[in-house]
Amino acid sequence: MHIMEGFLPPMWALFWFVMSIPVVAYGLVQLNKLVKEKPETKSLLAVAGAFAFVLSALKLPSVTGSCSHPTGTGLGAICFGPAITSVLATVVLLYQALFLAHGGLTTLGANIFSMGIVGPVVAYVVFKACKKANIGLMPAVFLAAALGDWATYVTTSVQLAVAFPTALGGTFASFKIFATIFAVTQVPLAIAEGIVTALIVNYISQVRVDVLEQLKVIVSSKAVSTS
Amino acid sequence: MQFLEQFTLKNKLNGVSGKLKTLFAVLTLLVCSFSTTFIVPLLVFCIMLAFTVVVAGIPPRFYAKLMLAPAGFGLVSFVLMLFFFGKEPFFSIHAGGLTLTATKDGFDMALISVGRMLGSVSCLLFLALTTPMADIFTVLKKLKLPDVFIDLSMLIYRFIVVMVEEALRMEYAQKMRLGYSDVKGSFRALSLLAGNLFVRSWDSADKMLTAMNSRGYDGIIHVLDDESPIPRLHLLGLAGFELVLVSLNLILPR
Incomplete structure (x- = not known):
């Protein structure tokens, strides 16, 4: 759910940059540490970032008739955790602006906050909770991706609402308007993205389970027996 | 696309x-x-x-x-x-x-x-x-963004170009074989495409890094600006x- 280039008033655009930069900086520190420890992870992270971009450039099967694009950040959060995902999302959002004209440079901060921080954090927490609850890999991935998407969409609505409060009802009335409009496309989109993400993880677990074990998405049988 | x-x-x-x-x-x-x-x-x-x-x-x-x-x-x-x-x-x-x-x-x-x-x-x-993009990277470097960020951006850029081509090829192949013909089939086809793309790129990333390491990669891709x-x-x-x-x-x- 990108906010279009230049749509936010400058002060709000700045505000969301200030909110996002510390998290991305923290992600960069984590990334630096990870790359120093295991240099081979860098190219894998790059693949994950490119994958999120390519996914977002593909069209999801339409459910309501409107064509929509998946965000792909749920998968990143499940694989790498929210801190590093925020860095990947920053790069991906920059490319989405420059290659596809989705989002923009002035709204980059706001978009990083909704799609690169809030969405992944929710997806990550939901995934961890589902793993604890032992509801199986596919449902866990579905819930993580779908709820992450919804969190993103609510965040975007809040961002627009605080920037454009209505004269009579204020921020809350404005939030209701934006949220209702977005719900038409975002609620089905989140379900579709959840299904696709779950199917992708399922496919990877069938053909290359070692990749998921390496990322600690699923606990490998070997690792348990040796440790 | x-x-x-x-x-x-x-x-x-x-x-x-x-x-x-x-x-x-x-x-x-x-x-x-x-x-x-x-x-x-x-x-x-x-x-x-x-x-x-x-x-x-x-x-x-x-x-x-x-x-x-x-x-x-x-x-x-x-x-x-x-x-x-x-x-x-x-x-x-x-x-x-x-x-x-x-x-x-x-x-x-x-x-x-x-x-x-x-x-x-x-x-x-x-x-x-x-x-x-090469010129924009030059500007990003001038802005003194961390090396790891610029390096990651360059790698992602490279993979995007490769993966998009591959994704389009797979999509054509699927469409030839009646992929995306209905909603259920679309979900199946898309996730097959994406899953396969992920696995294949994962392996090619491994190979690329080996190739780069054997040519003296030290964490920064040096390019002439x-x-x-x-x-x-x-x-x-x-x-x-x-x-x-x-x-x-x-x-x-x-």
Whole structure:
């Protein structure tokens, strides 16, 4: 759910940059540490970032008739955790602006906050909770991706609402308007993205389970027996 | 799937310094988004449109298609703000028993935010359609962003190009075999494509890193940057242009 280039008033655009930069900086520190420890992870992270971009450039099967694009950040959060995902999302959002004209440079901060921080954090927490609850890999991935998407969409609505409060009802009335409009496309989109993400993880677990074990998405049988 | 980037190497502004183009687009974008009147963004839009389509020679049809999404978004926002966001009555529409009242302050809000959005989008499109990624990397390096970030961006850029090609090939192959023929099939086909793409790129990333390591990769991809300075005359012209925009903002009524 990108906010279009230049749509936010400058002060709000700045505000969301200030909110996002510390998290991305923290992600960069984590990334630096990870790359120093295991240099081979860098190219894998790059693949994950490119994958999120390519996914977002593909069209999801339409459910309501409107064509929509998946965000792909749920998968990143499940694989790498929210801190590093925020860095990947920053790069991906920059490319989405420059290659596809989705989002923009002035709204980059706001978009990083909704799609690169809030969405992944929710997806990550939901995934961890589902793993604890032992509801199986596919449902866990579905819930993580779908709820992450919804969190993103609510965040975007809040961002627009605080920037454009209505004269009579204020921020809350404005939030209701934006949220209702977005719900038409975002609620089905989140379900579709959840299904696709779950199917992708399922496919990877069938053909290359070692990749998921390496990322600690699923606990490998070997690792348990040796440790 | 058409990327804006494919035009950056074959437009008529190709010989112009990438740093200058980036500076021009980003400064104008900033002035445009700080504008307090809708006239400056409108002016920016016209100038950027002229630079992109006339000077750089981007096909007008392609440009129009790109503007379609922002225009649609702008229209929806405009209507929403006009009717629901203000309180001073402006005019009313009676349609089938329903009365919609447009508001004066809502109109002002809509005019400036939609105007700013269109002007900014035209700046973004100018940058995206005329400036190659390599030049933008040079600028990012000049901004002293961390090496690991720039390196990761370069790697992601490289993988995007490779993966998109592969994804399109797979999509054609699937369509030949009745993939995407109904909703259920679409979900299956898309996830097969994405899963396969992930696994294959994962392996190719491994191989690429081995190849890079054996050639002395130390965590930074060293590339020769364009070190030539921006001609002083161009810089002066740019500064003059931005000054005119800023002063227009100060003169014109809000």
